[in-house]
Structures are given as structure tokens and as C-alpha cells.
Amino acid sequence: MIEVKNLTKSYGNKQAVNDISFTVNQGEILGFLGPNGAGKSTTMNILTGYISSTSGTAKIDGHDILDEPQEAKKHIGYLPEHPPLYLDMTVQEYLEFVYQLKKARQPMKAHIDDICRRVKITNVQKRIIKNLSKGYRQRVGLAQALIGNPEVLILDEPTVGLDPKQIIEIRNLIKTLGERHTIILSSHILPEVQAVCDRVIVINKGKIVADDTAENLSRSLTDDFRYIARIEGPEEEVEKLLNGISGLKEVQPLGQKEPGVYEFSLEADPGSDIRRDLFKRLTERNYPLLGLKTTELTLEDIFLQLTQDSSSDKSKDGGNQ
């Protein structure tokens, strides 16, 4: 459905996108994961024909975005990073304008009402966009992309600016849309792409560093488990005991957190699950395990893992994203 070959975009001598190639099959939800400045928006802007690539090609449903721009654009709904809203219009007027602009064929009123219902903006349909909150503006932007029911949806950070409840709603909506549309969405939150996408492309400094199914990617990324364990008992004794567990590569005391309760950062060997062993040993010695949590990988950790040899040092703090 989407075919990208050797796409490069340079600004002066800076390469915003550097020789990117990938394809997206019909009905797939592809996640674009990358930190700020990775080139996600640039790639999307090229795919949608907003800017031109320096070299390389992008095809949407077989239509080259440069050679047959109108034909290609007909198949795309685009939510840019900054939703392109006319602040002085009401939501309804705006969506009617987009409808006419895209020369959509569906019966207008029913189509717009249906979209508003799906992105949950029916209650603000008559309001002026200027007066809407950021979350609602984001939804209007999403509604705009859905007009005309395009096969391909390109969504640049669709959940930015939403509250946690809305984020979940929009993610679910995107998943439902994925049943009928081919979707590319960008994000810099790993759990988000894991939750929504079938496939993930990790991009950093304009280059693809990984292209895999969400499952494979998270498996390979969580290969070496890292935990924070909170244990009651004398610190040194507990540390000694932890060091005796096979499969535990590294134990790092994090200090006393409650009276007599200590935290340890544990790093297990790739592929070994230490949790049961850990529990058994601690109960044998009667050191209650008060808490065990996995530390989430930050994007930084991911890039380190993906770009470096897995054996090299990556003892970076795995704080929460």
C-alpha cells in the first residue's frame, strides 16, 4: 500500500532523513518511533506530498507522490504534527470545508456526523475552534484526516496533548480504524506503539535502526530484564543472597527506602526469568519481598540497545519514561 525507497531529505548539508526504505501492507498499523529530531515528521511530510524528498521515491497505492500527486493524495488522510485548523471557523464549518476541499463523495452531513461521533467531538461541533482545548483541537485534526474515508492514514503524534483517558480512547480508536485503513503513526513513547501497532520502525538521526513486529521488538528489547526489588532485611545479607541467584547478572543496592527495607536494582541475563527463584530464596530466609517492578526502557536505552552490540556496556539508569 505504501512503498518507500531510499528516501533522503537534506537541509543544507544536514540530513533530516537519510536513505529510508520500507513498505507498509494493506491494513497494517505501522509505528514510527524516534526521539525529537529523528526525522519522523519530515518523512511523513514527504509521504503526504507536503515537501519533496531530495532523492528517493514514495508510492501510495502504486501512485508516486511526485509524479501523480493528486492521485496519491486522494488515498491519504493526514494529521500533521500541528493540526492545520482554521481557528475562526466552527468545527462543522471546518469539516465541511475539508469535505469540499477533498471532493469527498459520501453524503456530507451523515459522513461528518459519523466522524464526529467516532472521534467524540459531537458536543463541540458548533463551537468555534479557537475556543477549544488542545485535546479537542487534536481530535478535530484527526476528524479532518478521516474525511473522505481515505485508505491510508498518516498520523503524526496523534495523542500529543491529550489527557490519559483520552489517550486510551484515541489509541483504541486508531486500533479500530486499523481494521479498515492502513495507518502510519509516529510517537516517541514505546508503550504507545507497542499497544497500537502491528509493526514498528525505530528511527534515529534520520536512519532506520530497527524494523520489526511490535512483538519481536519488545521481546528483543526486554531480553535482559531489569527490575527494582524492594526487600525487608539486612542489606548486606540480602545482597549476598541475591548474588547467589543464577541468571542474575548484576545487583545494585539503591539504599534504604523504609526503615529496614532496601531497594535493589537487578539485571538478569538475557532469556532467564529470575522471578520465581528470587521469591523462593527470599521466603526461605524470611526476607519479605515488598515490591518488584520491571523498569521500563527509555527511548535512549532502546537506541543504545539497537545501535550497539548487545554485549557492550549499557548500565544506564532505566528510569521511567
Next chain:
Amino acid sequence: MLAILKREMSNYFTSPIGYIFLAVFYFFSGMFFTSVLAANTTDITYVFSSLFTVLVFIIPLLTMRSMSEEKKQKTDQLLLTAPISLGSLVLGKFLAAFLMYCIAVSVTVVYALILAAFATPEWMVVIGNILGALLLGAALIAIGVFISSLTENQLIAAVGSFAVMMFILMIDGFASLISNTFIASIVSTLSFMTRYNNFVTGILNISDLLFFLSFAVVFIYLTVRVLEKRRWG
């Protein structure tokens, strides 16, 4: 194109700009017309001969936002990724401004009818005048739209357009200052004023008509090129 035209029109009337434009136009043309009446003639040409100067001030109002504001609000991202050609996008913008301008100029028809109540005016001259005004407006609007596409700042667009149109208005003055007759003749060939005055005095030349039309077409085309070029930036 129709969608853009519609949106632009409603934009003129939801913001003060459209009203200010029409008010200023009606005020000055009305003033000129009053002096025609006071002079007790049926010669409407005075209204039109003075019109050029007014246009230099108010056409920038009409065109300053057309492209610059889209870029600034990032709504150009919607327009440029929609399945429409750049040509129809620019044409929609141009036609909206031109339609506003037609609404303004149409008041002169009323003036002519008022004169007709007193005595029969020379209808050919009246038609020539109106046609001239429309053509001059089309050329100036195309220039304004073009300048608006060069910046994100509507104020810069307005001031820039004003400066350029002022220059066009005064180009004859410059021509007379140039001693080199060859250059002077080129400058005066490009004179909007001379050509416009032909219409005002009732001389209908196909070459004058083509002159203004080609100016409009060239600047609409240049605007398309600017948008195209920006994508490659």
C-alpha cells in the same frame, strides 16, 4: 478551487477586512462621484481616473493574508496535501479577492444609472471604464497574492504590496526623469497608468486588455512556482 473560493469569501466577511475594503472603496468612489454630480456633467470618467491611487492603498488589504496566513497557521499543510493542484489553490485565492473587488466596483454601475436618470451617458465609455478598472484590479490582485506568498507575515505582505503598487503607480513619473529614450520607452510601455487611462478615456485596445490579463496570469503562475519551490527547500 470552489472550496477555497468559498472559504476565502466567508473569511472576508467574518473578519473586518472585507468590510474595511468595501467601506474605503465606496467612500472614495462616492466622493469622486459626488464631485461629478456637483460639476453637473454626465462624465463618469473622473471617478475612474482617480481610482488607481485608492486601489494602491486598499488592494494590499485584500491580498495580504491570502498566502502568508496559511503558512503561518500551518494550514497550508492541509491545502498542500489535499488532492488539488497548486494552480487551482492559487486560482481560488485570486478569484476570491477578485470577486470582492468586483463587488466593490459594481457600485459604479449604480453611479452610471444615477447619471442616466439625468441624461444619457456615453455607455461605451462607461463600459470601457468598468472593464479597465476590472483589468487593473486583476493585475494588482495577482501581484498582491504573489507577494503574500513570499512571507509568513501579513504585515510585511501588505507593506511590500503597497510599495510595489506605489512604484507601479508612479512609474510614468520615473520615465520622464530618465534621459535615455530607449529605457524611457520601455518604462512607459510597462506603464499601468497610460494603459489604464486609455480605458478611462474610452479607447479600447486589445493590446491594453492583453497587457493587464498577462500580468495577472504571470503573477498567478509565479505564485504557483513559489509554492512549488518551497516544497524543495
